[in-house]
Amino acid sequence: MSLSESQKEEQVLLVNEKDEILGLMPKMEAHEKGVLHRAFSVFVYNSKGQLLLQQRALSKYHTPGLWTNTCCSHQRKGESNIEAGKRRLMEEMGFTTELKETISFIYKAPFENGLTEHEFDYILVGEFNGTPNPNPDEVENYKWMDLKEIKADLEKNPSQYTAWFKIIFDKHYSDMLVQS
DSSP, X not given: OOOOHXXXXXXXXXXXXXXXXXXXXXXXXXXXHTOOEXXXXXXXXXXXXXXXXXXXXXXXXXXXXXXXXXXXXXXXXXXXXXXHHHHHHHHHHSOOOOEEEEEEEEEEEEOTTSOEEEEEEEEEEEEOOSOXXXXXXXXXXXXXXXXXXXXXXXXXXXXXXXXXXXXHHHHHHHHHHHHO
């Protein structure tokens, strides 16, 4: 499967363990080399406290058809975490909402196809009570789930979720418990 020109040319921000920018690198090269770069993960809730999950499009070059958080991606040069989260939320899920930064951490998740996510990840949280209008190139399906239901399903059916979601959900869930 060939990647679109925009996917090939997209640049990620290389960072160190203190999240200081070291430079830029094409996204695919960063994932091939497993180089630490900045990223964000959006968790959108409804007023019932349910998290909006997306099933990745079957045409995605890695982890197609797996369930994951509302959306995630990489900040562009000069773009704030919040600006990036809102941009990608619109690109993937077809809506935008106010977001706030919660926690950040470093994780590394290798894939079967040889690519590796090695990210300094910011978790952004928002609320939305409408109906998403997902981009079919990005999203196969979506659903709202309670956190406890997700936690149980992750334990029962881990192969149905992306590697990074298993990591970031655990961090986010622990943070939510601390906050409550």
